[in-house]
Amino acid sequence: MPAPDRPVVTRVAPSPTGSMHIGTARVALYNWLYARHTGGTYLLRIEDTDRQRSTEAAVDVILEGLAWLGLEPDAPPVFQFARADRHRAAVAELLAADSAYPCWMTVEELAAERDIARAEGRAIRSPWRDRAPPEGVNLPHVIRFKGPLEGETIVDDLVKGTVRFRNRDLDDLVLLRSDGAPTYNLAVVVDDHDMGITHVIRGDDHLNNTARQSLIYQALGWELPTFAHLPMIHGPDGAKLSKRHGAQAVGEFAEMGYLPEAMRNYLARLGWGHGDDELFTDAQAIAWFDVKDVVKAPARLDWNKLAHVNNHYLRQADDNRLADLVTASLKKAGTSLAENGRARLLAVIPHVKEGAKTIVELGELCRFALAERPVTLDAKSAALLTEETRARLSRLAEHLAMEPDWSPPALTASLRSFAAADGVGLGKFGAPLRAVLSGGLPAPDLAGALTTLGRDESLGRIKDALSPAE
RNA sequence: GCGCCCUUCGUCUAUCGGUUAGGACACCAGAUUUUCAAUCUGGGAAGACGGGUUCGACUCCCGUAGGGCGUACCA
Structure with missing residues (x-):
């Protein structure tokens, strides 16, 4: 636990995959809200250690997504891949402290061990954990973490409460791949520590990793951050949110004509509540938000409610701004405005915006006024x-x-x-x-x-x- | 298989041992009416199941069922 008097530092750490999942957007929002609420700092780290998928374009998608949502970080992003040397240095420390070891298992051996371990209902173990290096020195090998075999690791989670893991169920995770590249679980720990992160607020798909990451913090002699694992966002049918539910990426919501402030309000309310308050400003959300009030169960995306919230903000939005958005939306649909189009839009928008759920719909409602005689x-x-x-x-x-x-x-x-x-x-x-x-x-x-x-x-x-x- | 997490109206949620279990969206009915919408009024709708603990359980404990996540040289 970080010292209580230390200012809060949060971060959102997406990996650049080419799109930005709406769940990531909510994680960013909660990190942002919590940092603002506590007067702390909110940072961004790009987890680009997967060199195949991490392209500049994919990074831009994240940057643009956050900018659109109004959730830009308080400092320039940290790129994880660029810190590989630092990660390797941390592994050297672990090696020196006998908290890590080289493992020469081949992929075949590993696969065989995996099968046996599964059959026996236990975690996989490497024979190299307590064995001297082999004869031929330069064989390819990975570096594994040497975790305790007994006792338990307790994660004190702000959302999930106290979660216990038996150490014997935790395998010795790979720290460095055979090509010397650091893995995710090592990199997060080192980066979160170096960035001074006090609160790790992330999706609960990481809850299982947390125990093993805690062990790394301890082995390195570092203070643990406070963890908060947020439930995921599911589709209306309860299954993991995917394309087939209508949309999944932030960019898609933008294109469909949802307003960023509506997304913030809706996403904040999805998995968190403050009494009966449904529609609230950013300032109110910041004043009220606390991670410990986040709901434990996964939430389903409800298009009806999103539409309702969006309509609320559409009504409040400035007509000039709406005219800009409608113009862009119509253009995307293949309709470009005539000379007096702008004036006509400004004339019609006040009369129709109450009935629109999205910018796209608002555009449809404006069409009659745009028609030429x-x-x-x-x-x-x-x-x-x-x-x-x-x-x-x-x-x-x-x-x-x-x-x-x-x-x-x-x-x-x-x-x-x-x-x-x-x-x-x-x-x-x-x-x-x-x-x-x-x-x-x-x-x-x-x-x-x-x-x-x-x-x-x-x-x-x-x-x-x-x-x-x- | 093993480990971890989750479970209140259709959906998002409130409740933090004592409530007629509240609100919002959606839905239904009615009002309004120059289309659609908007608006107004009213209505139906919930503690997964089974055991405990307790004077009292949605709330605490155990079990079952269902769902999710993890179990990678992905993140």
């Missing part, structure tokens, strides 16, 4: 234009043209007064009016649609529909 009507809309409704729309156009105040309340009143004057209910001309204004695309209420389009465009669209193209 003459607006093409879909079949259903065209069918509404009978002789009778045309005549009524014509009278309505005259009526609206005289309306001095082109605002929602005035237009609502105007539509009512027209209905009265024409001796019909709103239902008689509401649908056709909507049809000629929107062409059949989704649109807000009539007054909202008229306001969005403006006087000229609205009257123009009505007029277009009255003189059908021959």
Whole structure:
């Protein structure tokens, strides 16, 4: 346990695989929240010891993902691979202290031992643990950790509580591969120590590793950090979250039109709670968050709730920002804006954003306003234009043209007064009016649609529909 | 096989031995109505199972079942 007066240092340590799992995003968020809550520091380490998969592009995906989420680290990232010499030096220390040993087992021998060990229900053991080196000196070998065979290792986890492991169930893990490359379990310990990490907050898929890592800390004579293992995020069906559940990577959520602040709120609430609070600001989350309140059980991703949270933030978002996002989203879908597109977007967004769950959906709701005259009507809309409704729309156009105040309340009143004057209910001309204004695309209420389009465009669209193209 | 973790409404959660087990999303019904949505009102919905401990258990202990993770010269 770190000294209580030492300032908190947390870290998120993803491996660059080409995408950033949403679970990683939540781990980052919790580390960030805890660091902010305690006035500590939040760091990033790229675990790039797997040279095959670790590309610059894969690293960028992580950096961009964190930036998008607003969870950038407080210092430049540490690259694990670059610290390989330091890791090897730590192994030299372990070797000198008789806490590690070279192992010359061949892959075949290892496979055979694995089979026997499994059959006997025990951990694998290397014969080289207590044996002198072989004759031929330069044979390839790995360096293994020499852990205790008796007693138990206790992990005091902030989330899971006290977890006990019998040391005899723990095998002597490989520290250095036969090519001299450090392994993950060694590297994390050395890096977390060197980076001064006080709280290791990570996915609970690492809980089993923790016992063996604790042993390494002890062998090196280092103070243990506090551990907190977070449950994983599953798909709606309870299985491990994967592509087939709709999305898995942070970038996919961004592309689908979720707002980063919505993701933060949703992810924070998934596996952690503060009474009945559902929607909260970053400041509130920081004030309330504590790792010890994290739930123990894995949580399932719920698209409905995410949509609800996203809608909440969409309503609050600045319209200019939304216009930017919608523009980008439409562009991705192959629609580029006309010259007055920006102005039209800004006019329509306030009227439709309450009904949108995502940016993509918001874009769909904006489409009717972006259409160029003459607006093409879909079949259903065209069918509404009978002789009778045309005549009524014509009278309505005259009526609206005289309306001095082109605002929602005035237009609502105007539509009512027209209905009265024409001796019909709103239902008689509401649908056709909507049809000629929107062409059949989704649109807000009539007054909202008229306001969005403006006087000229609205009257123009009505007029277009009255003189059908021959 | 062995080891470790987990288990409250469909989902996310509250409860920290004594509650009519609360909230949110979703769902259902109704209201509103110019489409869809939004909005408003109301409703149904839970402690996996079996043993203990206790005056009292969702809460503590044990077992069972189910799920997850690990068991790599991946991370």
